[in-house]
Amino acid sequence: MIGDRKLVFSGVQPSGNLTIGNYIGAIKNFKEFSDEYKCFYCVVDLHAITVRQVPADLRRRTYETLALYIACGLDPQKNTLFVQSQVPAHAELGWILDCYTMFGELSRMTQFKDKSAKNAQNINAGLFTYPSLMAADILLYQTDLVPVGIDQKQHLELTRDVANRFNQIYGDTFTIPEGYIAKDTMKIMSLADPTSKMSKSDENQNAVVYILDSKDDIMRKFRRAVTDSGSAVKYEEGKDGINNLMTIYHAFTGKSMSDIEREFEGRGYGDFKSAVGEVCADGLAPVRCEFDRIIKDKAYLESVMKAGAEEAASYARRTMSKVRRKIGFVN
Numbered sequence: 056m057i058g059d060r061k062l063v064f065s066g067v068q069p070s071g072n073l074t075i076g077n078y079i080g081a082i083k084n085f086k087e088f089s090d091e092y093k094c095f096y097c098v099v100d101l102h103a104i105t106v107r108q109v110p111a112d113l114r115r116r117t118y119e120t121l122a123l124y125i126a127c128g129l130d131p132q133k134n135t136l137f138v139q140s141q142v143p144a145h146a147e148l149g150w151i152l153d154c155y156t157m158f159g160e161l162s163r164m165t166q167f168k169d170k171s172a173k174n175a176q177n178i179n180a181g182l183f184t185y186p187s188l189m190a191a192d193i194l195l196y197q198t199d200l201v202p203v204g205i206d207q208k209q210h211l212e213l214t215r216d217v218a219n220r221f222n223q224i225y226g227d228t229f230t231i232p233e234g235y236i237a238k239d240t241m242k243i244m245s246l247a248d249p250t251s252k253m254s255k256s257d258e259n260q261n262a263v264v265y266i267l268d269s270k271d272d273i274m275r276k277f278r279r280a281v282t283d284s285g286s287a288v289k290y291e292e293g294k295d296g297i298n299n300l301m302t303i304y305h306a307f308t309g310k311s312m313s314d315i316e317r318e319f320e321g322r323g324y325g326d327f328k329s330a331v332g333e334v335c336a337d338g339l340a341p342v343r344c345e346f347d348r349i350i351k352d353k354a355y356l357e358s359v360m361k362a363g364a365e366e367a368a369s370y371a372r373r374t375m376s377k378v379r380r381k382i383g384f385v386n
């Protein structure tokens with residue numbers, strides 16, 4: 056809380072191009088909060104290095120992710136936009152919370168299990184303690200609300216557990232955050248394998264639609280999307296491919312599933328796939344246009360980062376001094 060305004064925090068990794076899954080599940084909703092809440096949106100580069108990064112790419116993507124935040128409608132005057140590694144308190148509280156997070160808890164995280172299966176040659180300690188750093192991000196600002204995709208729900212629950220544990224030992228220190236998980240636009244699945252999540256690191260480029268893809272690419276990817284052998288556009292258990300396309304159509308048009316079923320009654324999958332491609336490409340066109348404009352202006356992006364980091368640091372400082380005192384660190 057800040058005065059009578061609740062605080063929102065969320066983060067996006069600068070690793071790889073962002074997908075429509077990131078857009079629909081997270082970023083698109085971020086701006087809804089700006090009017091009512093004090094919002095902090097972070098580019099989480101400390102999290103990104105849990106998998107090996109090419110330095111020049113990491114740097115470029117950090118600028119790009121910030122530019123994308125702005126292109127998606129987050130006004131830097133109204134939101135605090137910043138880069139995680141530019142506010143050292145994240146790493147500091149991250150370490151502290153490592154000491155209040157249990158090995159067993161971290162071992163149960165499904166994202167850790169997935170990522171370590173995918174990166175068998177680099178299962179580093181950071182990959183394992185990733186969730187306590189995420190808890191630090193959130194708790195540092197006394198966050199009330201955390202808009203995230205459904206895949207982050209488990210990390211959020213861990214954050215609450217760690218905060219409660221700390222509060223129990225030392226008395227009230229951290230606000231216990233609530234997750235805000237958009238219900239109707241849950242998880243966007245891969246276009247090639249609709250039983251697994253759309254992932255920016257998928258090797259099959261046809262499986263993933265990026266926010267900055269051209270209209271031609273978007274149309275082609277949707278036309279090739281894997282669907283089942285049926286033909287009716289109907290939201291049904293087991294029809295993962297069509298359900299996913301309907302979810303995307305819904306996200307860009309706001310139409311309900313039954314409206315979509317009615318609209319495409321008697322028309323085949325082919326028609327529907329093209330229609331999904333259209334609404335997606337049209338919905339993303341203004342974002343792409345803004346992005347192209349902003350990304351050229353490095354000085355502007357750096358000024359946004361600097362102001363954001365300063366403001367974030369001033370909030371973080373208050374929590375850190377409370378935490379340090381409670382733990383018994385000498386000031």
Ligand code: TRP
Pocket residue numbers: 064065066067068099102188189192193201202203207210
């Ligand atoms: N783990 C999140 C993801 O991969 C990113 C993230 C890091 C985050 N810190 C956060 C999200 C704090 C919300 C709040 O999507």
